[in-house]
Amino acid sequence: MKHTISVLVENHPGVLSRVSGLFARRGFNIESLAVGTTAQPDVSCITIVVDDKENVVEQINKQLNKLIDVIKLKDFTPDEIVSRELMLIKVNSTNQTRGEIAELAKIAGAKIADITRNSITLECCDTTDRLENLLDLCRPYGLKEVIRTGTIALEKGNEQLTID
Numbered sequence: 001m002k003h004t005i006s007v008l009v010e011n012h013p014g015v016l017s018r019v020s021g022l023f024a025r026r027g028f029n030i031e032s033l034a035v036g037t038t039a040q041p042d043v044s045c046i047t048i049v050v051d052d053k054e055n056v057v058e059q060i061n062k063q064l065n066k067l068i069d070v071i072k073l074k075d076f077t078p079d080e081i082v083s084r085e086l087m088l089i090k091v092n093s094t095n096q097t098r099g100e101i102a103e104l105a106k107i108a109g110a111k112i113a114d115i116t117r118n119s120i121t122l123e124c125c126d127t128t129d130r131l132e133n134l135l136d137l138c139r140p141y142g143l144k145e146v147i148r149t150g151t152i153a154l155e156k157g158n159e160q161l162t163i164d
Contacts, residue, residue, distance in 0.1 A: 002031065003057045004049050004081055004153045006161050007064060008071040011037060011044040015069045019046055022063050028056055032085070032128075034150030043071065043163065049151050074161050076153065083153035086125045088113065089135065092142035093120045101141060108134045119144055 009015045016035055023030055032049035050057060057075060064070050093101055093115075101120050105112055110124035124134055128151060135146065155161065 001052050002049055002078060003052050004047060004076045004078070004083060004151065005057075005060065005064070005073060006076065006153060006155075007046040007048065007073040008038070008161060008163060009044050009046055009067075010069045010071065011042050012069075015044070016046065018067055018069060019048075019064070022067065023060075026059070026063060028060055032150040034085075034152050036152070040163070045161070047150060047152050071163055072161065074155070076155060081153040081155055083127060083151050084125055085128055085131060085151045086123070086149040087131045087134070088145075088147050089122045089124070089138055090114075090144040090146070091120050091122065091138045092144055093118065097141055101138070104134075104137055108137065110134060 007019065009019070020030070020033070028050065030048055031051055032047075034047045035044055037043070038045050050060060061073060061075055064073055091101055098115075098120065102112060105122050108124060108130070109126060110122040112120060113123040114121035122134075122138070124131060126134075131148070135143075
């Protein structure tokens with residue numbers, strides 16, 4: 001099962017390096033990583049997605065809590081969060097397929113970010129599963145390029161991860 005770990009850290013140089021270094025030293029794999037500032041400019045939130053195949057999430061949480069720059073962290077299962085990621089897809093297109101791809105984008109909730117004689121670039125922000133579905137639907141047209149951000153997430157409901 002995938003776990004999303006939101007980590008509030010001090011916003012200064014080297015923090016991301018120390019966090020990612022912890023994963024490298026322990027041999028933990030990061031499936032997704034996104035970093036951004038919070039409502040407080042001196043605090044950043046690192047969102048890390050890991051697969052708990054080997055029951056390592058508890059160990060990851062313990063190791064992260066030992067880092068000086070970590071202010072607070074919370075581990076979430078998929079049903080506890082609202083999560084999104086952004087994907088840009090450059091797809092081969094011709095006069096014959098351009099309309100089909102545009103219709104596919106509309107149905108999937110994607111926007112056309114760029115269009116040329118030989119390609120269409122789609123932009124879509126959604127859940128990881130829905131982005132995978134869009135990618136699968138675009139494959140038959142020929143993928144030229146795909147780039148994705150890491151997952152970002154917020155806890156569902158009224159709870160929030162803040163500095164107490």
